[in-house]
Amino acid sequence: MVEEHMKSSRRRFLGTGAAFAVGLAGGDPSPVSGDSRSFLENELPIKAESLSLRDRAIAKGLFFGAAVDAPILRADSRFRSAIEADCGMLVPGNALKWNWTQTVGGDHPPDFTLAESIYAYAKRHGLKMRGHTLVWHNSIPSWVGRALIDTPGFNSAASILVKHVNEFVSAWKGRLEHWDVVNEPLSSGKDFYWRDILGEQYIDLAFHAAKEADPKAKLVLNQDLLELDDSYQRTLRRRFLSLLERLLRRGVPVEAVGIEGHLFGHLGIDDRELDAFFGEIEGMGLEVLITELDVWDGGMRGDSATRDLNSASLVKRFLDVSLSHKNCIGILAWTLTDLHSWYHHTPDKWRRDGVPNRAGLLDENYLRKPIWYAVASAIDSAVMR
Ligand code: XIL
Numbered sequence: 001m002v003e004e005h006m007k008s009s010r011r012r013f014l015g016t017g018a019a020f021a022v023g024l025a026g027g028d029p030s031p032v033s034g035d036s037r038s039f040l041e042n043e044l045p046i047k048a049e050s051l052s053l054r055d056r057a058i059a060k061g062l063f064f065g066a067a068v069d070a071p072i073l074r075a076d077s078r079f080r081s082a083i084e085a086d087c088g089m090l091v092p093g094n095a096l097k098w099n100w101t102q103t104v105g106g107d108h109p110p111d112f113t114l115a116e117s118i119y120a121y122a123k124r125h126g127l128k129m130r131g132h133t134l135v136w137h138n139s140i141p142s143w144v145g146r147a148l149i150d151t152p153g154f155n156s157a158a159s160i161l162v163k164h165v166n167e168f169v170s171a172w173k174g175r176l177e178h179w180d181v182v183n184e185p186l187s188s189g190k191d192f193y194w195r196d197i198l199g200e201q202y203i204d205l206a207f208h209a210a211k212e213a214d215p216k217a218k219l220v221l222n223q224d225l226l227e228l229d230d231s232y233q234r235t236l237r238r239r240f241l242s243l244l245e246r247l248l249r250r251g252v253p254v255e256a257v258g259i260e261g262h263l264f265g266h267l268g269i270d271d272r273e274l275d276a277f278f279g280e281i282e283g284m285g286l287e288v289l290i291t292e293l294d295v296w297d298g299g300m301r302g303d304s305a306t307r308d309l310n311s312a313s314l315v316k317r318f319l320d321v322s323l324s325h326k327n328c329i330g331i332l333a334w335t336l337t338d339l340h341s342w343y344h345h346t347p348d349k350w351r352r353d354g355v356p357n358r359a360g361l362l363d364e365n366y367l368r369k370p371i372w373y374a375v376a377s378a379i380d381s382a383v384m385r
Helices: 002-016 036-041 054-061 071-075 077-086 113-124 142-150 154-171 193-200 201-213 233-248 272-284 304-323 372-378
Strands: 064-066 089-092 130-134 178-183 219-223 258-259 260-265 287-296 326-333
Touching: 036 304, 036 372, 054 064, 054 089, 054 372, 064 071, 071 077, 089 113, 089 130, 089 326, 130 154, 130 201, 142 154, 154 178, 154 193, 154 201, 178 201, 193 201, 193 219, 201 219, 201 233, 219 233, 219 287, 233 272, 233 326, 260 304, 260 372, 272 304, 287 304, 304 326, 326 372
Parallel strands: 064 089, 064 326, 130 178, 178 219, 219 258, 258 287, 260 287, 287 326
Antiparallel strands: none
């Protein structure tokens, strides 16, 4: 059924024959000219149509997976079919976040009901699961803020943080492949309690606590806005590399880097610079995971078909650079289908024309979009691990 959908999706895109001469609004000189048929066939060649992203990835020694939310997984059988068709790894989009699981106070055990339901599903289908995320400025429960005010100071903050990491990682010991221990450390959130109170050492504390609680889970430092060619992201890449150097010098057990891959369709990629960035990470002996791939098309011009092709072109360029480095071990989509895109409930990311964002690999009817082909094509042409 899903397979049929997918075939018809490719026929649909191959059949549109629309003309595309639109560049990216952000000034990227590259992608799309010619029609969609030649674009998909020439720019995104893939092996057999019937191969899933999971199997393409496995054939290269990689993994492919996606983020899932428990209520959607439970309610939408088409979503489950899409997961089962393409994924080898799941990551809970929200179900392991602190503010979702331990809402009342630190004396109450976290409620992992939702995450456990995702895990049970993953087990039933032979899928792996990774953990996201322990320390993130956007997922701090309000009782933590109050506790930090009631009992101020370094020691109190450090003990709340370490207890949290220890409690969560211990509860999942041996069941998760990786943990995003610290998420988006370079973000400029106002509510950045840990950095304000503990300085950069909050990262050290979190990683050491995680390592102690589950020595086998791969420990990941996850960061957004590292991929594209604009001055903000260029600066962030430099800051991120310096941060990694400092952490490694201090013996912090960071084992892998999560490059989120929430691409903005209106920005371009500087392949050489991105390649150098990946090279620096590789040189540090760290692995890389693409943890949250999707494309925000709110700043893009053109109709939806045009935007889809330009988004696909961007994804292909991004993944080609990423996967040319053998330390890049896998890819997870954050938006598998446009139907359940997180951008729908993120009002500051809505398109100004009111049209829903098309961030996903599959459309709202679970048909494959050009982004799906971009991922398939990039994996197919990746070097073998
Ligand atoms: C997002 C979820 O997908 C949304 O459902 C939630 O409302 C906010 O968080 N970077 C991350 C993810 O690391 O945890 C975020 O997930 C998306 C951006």
